[in-house]
Amino acid sequence: MSDIFGESIEVVKSLGEISQAPAGCHNESFIVFSTSVPRRSWAHRKPRHSGFAETGVRVLAGSRRGLSVGGAPGVAVDMRDRESLARAMRGIASVALVISDVVDMESLGLNVVSAAQSAGVNRLLWFSSFGAKPGNQARFSRRHPVIDEAVRASGIPHTILRPNFFMQDFTAFYAETIRTTGTIFLPLGDARVSHLDLRDLAEAAVAALKDDQQLNRTFDLSGPQALHTLEVAEQIGSAIGRPVRYQPITAAAMEASLRDAGMDPWFAAGLAELYAWVRDSGLASEVTDATEQLLGRKPNSFRQFAIDYRSAFLD
Numbered sequence: 001m002s003d004i005f006g007e008s009i010e011v012v013k014s015l016g017e018i019s020q021a022p023a024g025c026h027n028e029s030f031i032v033f034s035t036s037v038p039r040r041s042w043a044h045r046k047p048r049h050s051g052f053a054e055t056g057v058r059v060l061a062g063s064r065r066g067l068s069v070g071g072a073p074g075v076a077v078d079m080r081d082r083e084s085l086a087r088a089m090r091g092i093a094s095v096a097l098v099i100s101d102v103v104d105m106e107s108l109g110l111n112v113v114s115a116a117q118s119a120g121v122n123r124l125l126w127f128s129s130f131g132a133k134p135g136n137q138a139r140f141s142r143r144h145p146v147i148d149e150a151v152r153a154s155g156i157p158h159t160i161l162r163p164n165f166f167m168q169d170f171t172a173f174y175a176e177t178i179r180t181t182g183t184i185f186l187p188l189g190d191a192r193v194s195h196l197d198l199r200d201l202a203e204a205a206v207a208a209l210k211d212d213q214q215l216n217r218t219f220d221l222s223g224p225q226a227l228h229t230l231e232v233a234e235q236i237g238s239a240i241g242r243p244v245r246y247q248p249i250t251a252a253a254m255e256a257s258l259r260d261a262g263m264d265p266w267f268a269a270g271l272a273e274l275y276a277w278v279r280d281s282g283l284a285s286e287v288t289d290a291t292e293q294l295l296g297r298k299p300n301s302f303r304q305f306a307i308d309y310r311s312a313f314l315d
Contacts, residue, residue, distance in 0.1 A: 032061055032072065032096040062088050079108040085115035094123035096205065099147070101140045101270060109147035113154050124156045125209060130164040130220055131283050138277040139270045148218070159208040160218040164284050167195045167223065167305040170236065171312040178236065178313050182244050187251040187275045188229050193284040194222035195232075196291065197300040204294040219290040224299050226285045232302060239306035240313050251276035 061069040066076035077088040079099075089095070095116050099105050109126075116124055132144035144162070151158050166172075174184055204221060208214040227235075229246040237244035251272040258268035278284045291299040306313075 032059065032069075032098075079111055080104070082111055082115060085111060086118060089115055089119035089121060092119060092121055094125070094209065095121050096125040096127070096209070098127045101143075101267060103266060105143045106146045110150050113147070113150045113156075116156055117154050121156055123209070123215075124151060124154065124158040125205060126151045126158065126160050127205075128160050128162040128218075130162050130222065131286065132162055136277065136283070137281070138274040140274050141277070141283075152216075157215045159214050159216075161201070161205060161208065161221055162218065163201050163221045164194050164196045164223065165278075166198045166201070167300075167302055168198045168309075169195075170232070171309050175312045178244055179315055182242065184229060184233050184236075184244065184246045185249050185254070185257070186229055186246070187249050187254045187272065187279060189248055189279045190228060191279045191282060191285065192226035192228050193278065194224075194226040194287045195302055195305075196221055196223045197305050200291055200295060200299045204291055207294040207296075214294070219294065220286070220288050221291045221294075222286060222288045222299075223291070224287065224301055226287050227302055235303045236306045236313055238303070239310040244313075251279075 059072045060075045061067065061072040062075045062077035063069075064076070064078055066074040068074040075088060076084075078084040095112070097109065097112055099108050102108070113124070126147060128144040128148050129141050132141050132148060134142060134145045136142040136145075148160055148162075151160060170178070170184075174186075178184060200223075201221060204219070208219070229248075233244040233246040254275060255268050255272035258271060259265055263271075
C-alpha cells in the first residue's frame with residue numbers, strides 16, 4: 001500500500017483540479033475527513049510501511065454528491081445542512097476544507113467550522129486565498145477572510161493555507177485557446193503573478209497536517225517568481241516549441257467570453273472581477289517563502305510546470 005501522506009497528496013491535488021472547473025460544471029465543495037490525526041513521526045517511515053492499514057487512518061472525501069476523490073471514498077454531506085454535517089463528523093479527528101466560489105461560500109464555511117467544534121474535531125485545515133483581506137474588491141477573495149477569522153476563533157488547532165493563482169489555471173482554463181490561437185487572452189495588463197504549482201500546494205497541505213509546529217499559523221503560498229504574462233507565454237512557447245503570445249483584454253471582454261462559453265454568469269463576473277482587482281492592486285505579485293518553509297525545498301518554477309504539462313498545450 002502507498003504512503004498515507006502520498007495518498008493524501010493525491011486527494012488534495014485532485015480537489016484542486018476539481019475546484020478549477022468552471023462553476024456549473026462541478027460546482028462542488030469538499031471536506032476531507034480522517035479518522036486519526038497524522039503524527040510527525042510518520043514522516044520518517046518509508047512509503048511501503050505507511051499505508052492506511054498500518055497507520056489506522058481512514059481518509060474520506062465529503063461532498064454534496066459523495067464523489068470519490070484521489071482514491072479516497074466519497075461520503076455524501078450537505079454543507080448547507082447542519083444535521084448532515086454533524087452526522088458526517090462523528091468519529092472524525094481532522095478536517096480539511098475546500099469551498100468552491102459560490103454565492104453562499106461564507107455560510108458554508110461557518111457551518112463546517114461550527115460542526116467541527118460541536119463534533120470535537122481536533123485538527124482543521126482550511127484552504128483560503130492569497131492575501132485575503134476584508135477590503136479586497138473582488139467577491140471571491142473578500143469572502144475568505146470571514147472564514148479565516150471563524151477558523152482562528154474556533155479554538156480548534158488549525159492551519160490556514162492561502163494559495164496564489166495556480167499554474168494549472170493555464171491548463172484548466174486556457175489550454176484550448178493556446179492550442180488553437182497560440183495566444184493567452186487575460187485582463188492582467190502588466191501585472192505580475194507569483195503562480196503556485198498545485199502539486200506544491202498538495203505537498204504543503206500534507207506537510208502542514210503532519211507537523212504540529214505548523215498549527216495555528218497562516219501561510220500565504222506563492223511560487224518562486226512573479227511573472228508578467230508575457231513571460232508566462234514565452235515559457236509555455238519554449239516548452240512546446242512554438243511561439244505563444246499574450247494579448248491583454250478588458251475584464252468585460254473576459255466576462256463576455258466566459259458567459260459565451262457557458263460559464264455560470266455569477267462566476268464569470270466574479271472571475272473577471274478578480275483578475276481586474278489583481279491587475280489594479282498588484283495583489284498577486286508578492287513572492288513569499290511560506291511554500292519553501294513547508295516543503296523544505298524551493299517551489300516548482302513555471303518553466304518546469306510548462307515542460308511537465310506541455311502535452312496539454314499541443315494539438
